[in-house]
Amino acid sequence: MKKLFGLIVAFSASFSFLYILVSMDQPARHASLKSVHLPPLIAIHDLFSAHAGSGADGAVQGTALNPGTEIGWRAPSGTESAVTPDLTLPQTGTYPGPLPTVVLIGSRPESGTSRDHERTVRFLANRGYAVLSIDCGALADNSGVPDAQAGPQTTTGCTAATIRDETRRLTEREIADKAALAVIGSGLGGYLALMTMALEPSLFKAAILHSTGMDRAPSAPDNQIAFRPQKAVATGPMQLGLPDHGEISSAVPALLDLAQRIEGAVLITHGNADTVAPAEHAHILAGALYSSGNHVETAFFNHEDHCYSRWQTRVQVARLQEDFLAHQLGGRNGGYDYIELLAKLF
DSSP states (O other): OHHHHHHHHHHHHHHHHHHHHHTOOBOOOSHHHHTSOOOOOOOHHHHTSSOOOOSTTSBOOOOTTOTTOOBSOOOTTSOOOSSOOEEEOBOOSSOOSSEEEEEEEEEESOOTTGGGHHHHHHHHHHTTOEEEEEEEEEEEEOTTSTTOOSSEEESSSOOHHHHHHHHHHHHHTTSEEEEEEEEEEETHHHHHHHHHHHHSTTTOSEEEEESOOSOOOTTSOGGGOOOOOOOOOOOOOOOOSOOOGGGSOTHHHHHHHHHHTOOSEEEEEEETTOSSSOHHHHHHHHHHHHHTTOOEEEEEETTOOTTOOSHHHHHHHHHHHHHHHHHHHOOOBOOOOHHHHHHHHO
């Protein structure tokens, strides 16, 4: 009995020591963030709790009266932008200089991490990033319109050029570090992110794409798209070549064309049970990016739909985003969180 008790104590001590090691906070590597005092890190398990946050977690909240936030600033020509961007800055006390910056593209219908938009902004600002949120609203597929650009286009004037120009404006005003920019998009917002990277390949150092694809049920309104769970498909090896022409939709060649023009690292996440944007498209896109020499990371989730309905998926995606951005842009990293183990077990 004493030996068994000793083994249990030794195992518990070893496990606790290992957990402490892997869960240690990793400080920011970006030069501007090294010189300032940032607020305490939000743990991922706190991020997904019922607590909504009160601003003490390190995000300057998006209000017009807050000097740390600008809403819909004017272009140099004096004309208003077609969209209303919302800039959220980390709480750094004094101005540290240009910050690592994430451009977060919002679109409808709901997809990927779009349901967690406010939570994502809080999390990223807490990690030290300036976050430029651009709500591109509803999107429409103009592929059947003569002389229209292939693929989904916005109906609100929000285009790849809009996203590029708003991002440039941040670098010109020395808010964003032009060498540490990333773009995040979900669903059709992810496709807009791809278009922006292809439009000016040297602008963004990295991109994160969730549930990205070009196919959707054409008859369903944005707020009435039904996601039908289906049996999960086992994640297969990355497809490095183009499938036979008869096996792909007309959307895939456009994705491949974009992939050939993109520079920078890309993180792709997708649900294998996605009935709106087929997971096969994400595999093909990842393979094309890899073949073009890009750094590509992928995560495919069984039993997951287009809008990441399972909390387990959202937890794992938060960790993937944090690790990826810390490596690419130099923000803070909170280390392993016990809720990640629960997400994988359940």
